[in-house]
Amino acid sequence: MLSAADLAGRLAENAEGVCRHYLSAGRRAGNYWLVGDVGNNKGQSLYVHLVGPRAGRWTDAATGQFGDLLDLVRETCGLVDFRHVAEEVRHFLSLPRPGPVSSNCAYGDDNRPFDRPAAERARRLFRMTVPLALTLADAYLRERGILRASTHTALRFHPSCYYRDLVTGRATSYPALIAAVTDAAGAITGVHRTWLDADGDGKARVDDPRRALGGLLGNAVRFGFPINDPVPVLAAGEGLETMLSLSHVMPAMPMVAALTANHLAAFNFPPGCRRIYIAADADAAGRHGIEGLSRRAQGCGILPLVLSPELGDFNEDLRWLGPDRLTASLRAQLTPEDATAFLP
The missing domain is CATH 3.40.1360.10 (Dna Topoisomerase Vi A Subunit; Chain: A, domain 2)
Known part of the structure; x- marks a missing residue:
C-alpha cells in the first residue's frame, strides 16, 4: 500500500493535471497555478508550484493555509479521514483500491467527489463537535486563566480532529479546540482549530498546532x-x-x-x-x-x-x-x- 508521502509524490508529478481537475476555476501563470482559494473560487491568492523541487506545494496568501497536493485534495473535497483522502487520490491516479469505499466517503452517484465550498466543510466540521464545558479544551483555557470560555457558543470541542504533518505526510488525530468564524449575520464561514495534547499538557506537540479553514x-x-x-x-x-x-x-x-x-x-x-x-x-x-x-x-x-x-x-x-x-x-x-x- 502506498504511503501518504508516496501519494503526494505521485500527485506532484502531475501537479498541473491535479490543479486543472480540483481547481478548475484557476489558471496557469508561468510556473504557478493561481486560484482564489481551496474552495475553487475565482481569484489568485492561492498559488501552486507546478515545476521544480517544490512542485505540488501550495500557499494561500489570504488565509495562511499551505500544504502539498494531498492536503489540497482533502480541502477541496471536504474530506476528514485520511483513508477517504487516500481513496480519492487513488481514484484520480487510477490506482488499484485496497478495499471497498466507506459510505462516508465524499463521492456522488457518478463516483466523482462533491465540490464542497470551504465554508461548507467548516460547517461540517463544526457539526461534529461537542459543547466545550468540562472537556480537555475547557481545561486548556482554564489553565490560561480563562474560566468562562464555555459560555461562548463559538467555542466547541472535537475529541479526535484530523491532523496531517505537512513535512512527513503522517496523518493522525488529536483533541482540538474548535472556534467558529462567522459573518455579520452569524453564519459560519470557517473554523479555527487548536490541536491539544491528549494528556492535558497544553497544545499538541506538532509543528503547527493552529490552523484555519474556510472564509x-x-x-x-x-x-x-x-x-x-x-x-x-x-x-x-x-x-x-x-x-x-x-x-x-x-x-x-x-x-x-x-x-x-x-x-x-x-x-x-x-x-x-x-x-x-x-x-x-x-x-x-x-x-x-x-x-x-x-x-x-x-x-x-x-x-x-x-x-x-x-x-x-x-x-x-x-x-x-x-x-x-x-x-x-x-x-x-x-x-x-x-x-x-x-x-x-
Whole structure:
C-alpha cells in the first residue's frame, strides 16, 4: 500500500493535471497555478508550484493555509479521514483500491467527489463537535486563566480532529479546540482549530498546532456579539486567547478575534459602530494589522483606540498579573463612558 508521502509524490508529478481537475476555476501563470482559494473560487491568492523541487506545494496568501497536493485534495473535497483522502487520490491516479469505499466517503452517484465550498466543510466540521464545558479544551483555557470560555457558543470541542504533518505526510488525530468564524449575520464561514495534547499538557506537540479553514476575510470569531443589532462599541484583535482574556474581565463588551494580522486589518465593521478598541500585538505583523484596521475605521467615521498589555499580551497579563490588575489597566485606557459600561 502506498504511503501518504508516496501519494503526494505521485500527485506532484502531475501537479498541473491535479490543479486543472480540483481547481478548475484557476489558471496557469508561468510556473504557478493561481486560484482564489481551496474552495475553487475565482481569484489568485492561492498559488501552486507546478515545476521544480517544490512542485505540488501550495500557499494561500489570504488565509495562511499551505500544504502539498494531498492536503489540497482533502480541502477541496471536504474530506476528514485520511483513508477517504487516500481513496480519492487513488481514484484520480487510477490506482488499484485496497478495499471497498466507506459510505462516508465524499463521492456522488457518478463516483466523482462533491465540490464542497470551504465554508461548507467548516460547517461540517463544526457539526461534529461537542459543547466545550468540562472537556480537555475547557481545561486548556482554564489553565490560561480563562474560566468562562464555555459560555461562548463559538467555542466547541472535537475529541479526535484530523491532523496531517505537512513535512512527513503522517496523518493522525488529536483533541482540538474548535472556534467558529462567522459573518455579520452569524453564519459560519470557517473554523479555527487548536490541536491539544491528549494528556492535558497544553497544545499538541506538532509543528503547527493552529490552523484555519474556510472564509476568514472580513469575518471573525465573535464573543458576546449581538446578531443583526447595532454594535456601537467593540474590541478586536488577532488571537483567541488574547480576546478571551479581555472578555474574561469585560464580558459585556462585544469582541472579535480575527486570527491573523491581515484578517484583522480586513475585518468588516458591524452596523452602528462608533468606537473600536484594537488589542495590541507587539510584533511587526501585529502592528500592521492595527494600522490597517485603524485606517479603515477612520475612513468609516469610527474612532479606533488601541489597548496595550503590560506584559507580552493580554493573556500574560491575566495569568501573571491577575484579573484585578488587568481591569485597572484597561480602566485607564477605555473612555470614561466605556469604563463605566463594561468594567466592574
